[in-house]
Amino acid sequence: MRQPLKFHTSIGLSALGVGVFLLAWEALARSGIVPSGLLPSPSAVPAAFVAEFRSGTWQAMVMASLSHYLSGLALGTFLGIAFGTAAAMWGVWDAAQAWVVRMLRPIPSIAWIPFAIIWFGVSEAAATFLIALTVFWINYYASYAAVRGVDKDLIELGYAFGQGGLIPRLFKIVLPGALPGILSGVRAGLGQGWMTVVAAELFGIAGLGSRMSDASGLLATNIVVLYMVTIAALYGVCDFLFMQVQQRVLAWQK
Amino acid sequence: MAEVIEKPVIELKGVAIGYGESAPPVLVEVDLAVERGSFVAIVGPSGVGKSTLLRVVAGLHRARGGSVTIHQTNKPGHRPVSLVFQDARLLPWRRVAKNVRFGLEGLPINAAERDERVAAALRLVRLDDYGQRWPYELSGGQRQRVGIARALAVDPDILLMDEPFGALDAITRHSLQDELRRIHRETGKTILFVTHDLEEAVHLADRIIVLGGSPARIVRDVRNDPGREGLVFRDQVEQLRSGIADNYSI
Numbered sequence: 001m002r003q004p005l006k007f008h009t010s011i012g013l014s015a016l017g018v019g020v021f022l023l024a025w026e027a028l029a030r031s032g033i034v035p036s037g038l039l040p041s042p043s044a045v046p047a048a049f050v051a052e053f054r055s056g057t058w059q060a061m062v063m064a065s066l067s068h069y070l071s072g073l074a075l076g077t078f079l080g081i082a083f084g085t086a087a088a089m090w091g092v093w094d095a096a097q098a099w100v101v102r103m104l105r106p107i108p109s110i111a112w113i114p115f116a117i118i119w120f121g122v123s124e125a126a127a128t129f130l131i132a133l134t135v136f137w138i139n140y141y142a143s144y145a146a147v148r149g150v151d152k153d154l155i156e157l158g159y160a161f162g163q164g165g166l167i168p169r170l171f172k173i174v175l176p177g178a179l180p181g182i183l184s185g186v187r188a189g190l191g192q193g194w195m196t197v198v199a200a201e202l203f204g205i206a207g208l209g210s211r212m213s214d215a216s217g218l219l220a221t222n223i224v225v226l227y228m229v230t231i232a233a234l235y236g237v238c239d240f241l242f243m244q245v246q247q248r249v250l251a252w253q254k
Numbered sequence: 255m256a257e258v259i260e261k262p263v264i265e266l267k268g269v270a271i272g273y274g275e276s277a278p279p280v281l282v283e284v285d286l287a288v289e290r291g292s293f294v295a296i297v298g299p300s301g302v303g304k305s306t307l308l309r310v311v312a313g314l315h316r317a318r319g320g321s322v323t324i325h326q327t328n329k330p331g332h333r334p335v336s337l338v339f340q341d342a343r344l345l346p347w348r349r350v351a352k353n354v355r356f357g358l359e360g361l362p363i364n365a366a367e368r369d370e371r372v373a374a375a376l377r378l379v380r381l382d383d384y385g386q387r388w389p390y391e392l393s394g395g396q397r398q399r400v401g402i403a404r405a406l407a408v409d410p411d412i413l414l415m416d417e418p419f420g421a422l423d424a425i426t427r428h429s430l431q432d433e434l435r436r437i438h439r440e441t442g443k444t445i446l447f448v449t450h451d452l453e454e455a456v457h458l459a460d461r462i463i464v465l466g467g468s469p470a471r472i473v474r475d476v477r478n479d480p481g482r483e484g485l486v487f488r489d490q491v492e493q494l495r496s497g498i499a500d501n502y503s504i
Contacts, residue, residue: 153343160312160337161357161408168360176347252347254390 040222045229048222057211062230065197065207068124072131073193077186079132080139084185087140088147089174101140109134110199117203127200127207134196135189142185146178180253183246190242194235261325262287263411263444264311268320271306279318281307282469288461290411293438293445293480295455298465304448307465308414311446312337324412331363332409340417342397344389350400351376351385357408375403378437395426399433406441415447419454431457435480456480 005013022042028034029041052058087094087101109130120126150173158164158173175182201209208227215223266286272279281303288294296304309315310322312335326334336357344353354372363371376382379399389397398418405413415434419427435458438445449455455462456478464474 153339153341154345156314157339157343157345157356159314161404162333162360163356172356172359173345176345179347252349252388252390 037219037221040225042225044222045226048220048226052223052226058226058230061206061208061211061227062234064124065201065209066234068127068131068200068205068207069193069197071124072128072196073135073189075128076132076135076193077139077189080136080185080189081143081182083136084140084143085147085170085174085178088144089170105137109196113200113203116200122204124205127197127205130200131193131196134192138189138192139182139185142188143178143182146181146185147174149181150174150177180250183250187239187242187246190238191235194231194238198231260290263290263325264288264446265323265325266311266320267323269307269310269317269322270319271303271310271315272318273306279469281465281471283471284320286463286472288412288444288446290444291442292461293447293459294461294463295447295449295459296463296465297449297452297455298470300450302465302470304450304465305416308337308416308446308448311335311412312414326411329409331361331367332411333357333361334410335412335414336405336408336410338398338401338405338413338415338418340420342389342394342401344397344400344404346389348389349385350381350387350389350392353389353400354385354403354407357404361408371407371409372403375407378406378440379403379433393426394422395430398422398430402434402437406437406443410443412444412446415445417448417450420449420451427454434458 026041026043029036029039049058083097087097112130112133113126116126116129120129154173154177155164155169158169163169163172197207198209198212201207202213204210208231212224212227215221215227264286265288266284269281269284269286270279271281271284280301284307296307298304306315310317311324324334344350345356348356351372354375355368358368358371361368372385373382376385379402381396381399381403384392384396384400389400392400401418405415419430422430431454434445437443445459447455447459458480460478460480462474462476462478463472464476465471466473
């Protein structure tokens with residue numbers, strides 16, 4: 001059985017892991033085994049950051065991507081939870097949409113890029129659409145499984161105490177009972193959403209992805225790495241904040 | 255002065271119970287009238303349909319035949335029937351006080367009365383100071399007390415209890431049995447109590463209904479004098495046990 005680590009030990013080990021990784025990368029870049037144009041050293045990234053920050057490009061790209069990300073995340077999460085919950089609660093609706101889901105689910109969000117551009121142009125709405133699509137499916141399946149997994153005895157309890165109507169059953173039993181599973185889906189969507197942000201922006205929609213694409217065309221690999229680190233940091237912050245909220249919301253779990 | 259004969263609070267006439275349309279019934283010809291304020295135990299072997307009969311009275315399961323009538327009092331802000339389950343069945347995401355409040359939500363009472371009824375129910379089960387605890391912080395016995403408080407908070411005419419102490423250790427079970435007798439004395443609620451434990455039935459109930467046979471039916475209806483201890487109590491249990499051995503023992 002795994003022993004839980006103390007908080008400070010865990011943080012220290014995480015920092016050590018990152019440090020070793022960066023040192024190994026720096027050593028590899030400086031060794032000359034790989035040409036510097038193909039693999040920039042991590043020590044070159046801060047300079048790139050200063051230059052991008054001073055010009056205001058970094059802030060503009062971050063804000064643009066955050067805008068797509070948050071709107072797509074909100075839309076996809078809400079619709080995914082709503083449709084997943086509805087399918088899990090109503091057999092008729094579940095049966096009616098089952099084969100539509102089976103047909104649409106395997107199509108990756110990136111495959112929708114041509115339609116996103118045709119429908120919305122090279123615009124923020126197109127990026128939002130693609131991100132929402134990715135996040136939708138994750139939340140749909142997580143919510144579906146979580147709602148189906150709600151203890152049937154608790155549903156019966158609701159009927160026994162006058163809470164069997166749709167609204168009280170949904171908000172007092174089904175959604176609270178499914179919340180741990182639903183939040184797992186939301187968290188998975190946070191990460192997948194960032195991946196789609198980059199994919200969508202590589203096609204010209206302004207943001208971190210488009211900046212990376214432009215920089216790679218000029219072999220400015222230190223800028224590419226800067227934005228890779230930026231995406232990682234943004235995801236890390238989102239995930240950390242979400243975990244804090246999740247722990248508070250699920251304080252009732254042992 | 256003419257004597258007023260009060261209607262029984264529960265009336266079952268020719269009730270038949272089964273699972274699914276095509277399967278044979280498990281319980282048939284149940285005729286039972288339960289007087290207001292009485293403590294009735296239903297005993298019988300596993301699978302005989304005791305819990306299902308309780309769920310039929312609660313309106314959670316439809317009888318295959320016969321009629322079920324609840325003569326409820328006409329008072330606002332209450333539910334005629336409430337249930338205590340074997341597994342306490344607390345909502346883990348609600349603190350204890352909010353679990354007790356669950357059945358009160360949607361009733362036409364104001365927030366102050368609701369809070370007072372929650373507090374009174376917790377006092378009744380001696381958990382006054384536990385309102386802000388999470389269910390996972392409670393012992394099995396405490397969880398069951400919360401289940402009883404939740405059922406009493408809605409001020410029911412009838413309290414249905416489905417083997418509520420069956421999963422508890424012997425010491426906790428005996429302690430809660432005594433608590434339940436006290437609560438019955440204090441509240442005067444009609445209690446329909448399902449158990450497979452004859453000693454528990456004799457210890458608690460003033461009337462014992464024994465189900466047996468296949469399909470099951472009421473095979474004995476015994477008036478009892480609960481609360482007596484020692485040899486008399488042992489005699490009662492043994493008499494009942496020997497009297498129903500053919501129907502009850504496996």
